[in-house]
Amino acid sequence: MGYSRMAKCAKIKIKKEKAVFEICNLKFKNILDIEALTIDRPITCIIGSSGSGKTTLLKHLNKLYTPDSGAITYNGSDLAEIPAVSLRREVVMLGQTPVIYNGDLEENLQIGLRFSEKLPASRDRLLNALEQVKLNKPLDDPCLSLSGGEKQRLCLARVMLMDAEVYLLDEPSAALDKETERFIITNLADFVTREKKALIMVTHSEEVSGLYPEGTIRIENGRTGGYAHE
Ligand SMILES: Nc1ncnc2c1ncn2[C@@H]1O[C@H](COP(=O)(O)OP(=O)(O)OP(=O)(O)O)[C@@H](O)[C@H]1O
Numbered sequence: 168m169g170y171s172r173m174a175k176c177a178k179i180k181i182k183k184e185k186a187v188f189e190i191c192n193l194k195f196k197n198i199l200d201i202e203a204l205t206i207d208r209p210i211t212c213i214i215g216s217s218g219s220g221k222t223t224l225l226k227h228l229n230k231l232y233t234p235d236s237g238a239i240t241y242n243g244s245d246l247a248e249i250p251a252v253s254l255r256r257e258v259v260m261l262g263q264t265p266v267i268y269n270g271d272l273e274e275n276l277q278i279g280l281r282f283s284e285k286l287p288a289s290r291d292r293l294l295n296a297l298e299q300v301k302l303n304k305p306l307d308d309p310c311l312s313l314s315g316g317e318k319q320r321l322c323l324a325r326v327m328l329m330d331a332e333v334y335l336l337d338e339p340s341a342a343l344d345k346e347t348e349r350f351i352i353t354n355l356a357d358f359v360t361r362e363k364k365a366l367i368m369v370t371h372s373e374e375v376s377g378l379y380p381e382g383t384i385r386i387e388n389g390r391t392g393g394y395a396h397e
Pocket residue numbers: 196198215216217218219220221222223224
């Protein structure tokens with residue numbers, strides 16, 4: 168990227184305590200065209216109509232997609248220079264479709280830690296994670312018979328165990344009723360705030376984005392003007 172384009176973005180950069188992601192002149196196919204975006208609040212909700220590019224943006228933050236042009240930095244380092252495996256130890260993503268493996272709840276909870284070469288969690292931590300997502304099932308219960316919402320909650324518990332710095336969640340409450348949604352999202356938000364981590368979630372739920380008006384970013388036709396309350 169030319170120096171002048173970076174300088175232009177630097178000028179409009181908003182100084183905050185900790186900039187998590189900064190995006191500058193990102194173009195991707197005809198889907199995203201983001202001139203400048205800083206994502207630096209503890210809780211960020213990405214909203215916008217279907218097909219507007221929300222998931223595509225989230226995938227860029229996890230290096231599942233690479234911009235055609237432009238740059239993304241994570242805490243000041245160019246994402247292009249960070250190996251995907253290292254990034255994903257700190258920045259974990261939960262996609263729209265819950266992925267459940269053969270086996271019981273315990274195996275499904277531990278597998279995220281195993282994939283990222285972290286130590287297994289104790290039984291107490293596993294039970295606590297299930298409590299956080301309101302899933303009252305024994306650890307040795309098989310998973311394949313869980314309902315859609317239960318599978319989604321199990322996957323949420325799995326990522327919460329990862330002790331990441333940033334959680335990227337794509338419609339984490341899509342399969343949940345309103346009461347469970349509120350319980351789980353506020354629990355998650357309390358957890359990331361308490362632990363000084365960041366939560367970036369794509370959501371269609373006005374109940375969820377309504378809880379965090381200052382953290383809401385609207386994206387339409389692949390473009391965004393940043394946080395609604397700058
Ligand atoms: N790798 C890709 N190649 C080509 N087109 C893609 C690719 N990924 C997504 N798209 C298209 O880009 C557009 C934006 O998709 P995206 O999944 O980011 O939307 P979204 O805002 O998350 O939508 P929804 O709310 O329905 O989940 C869609 O038209 C989609 O078909």
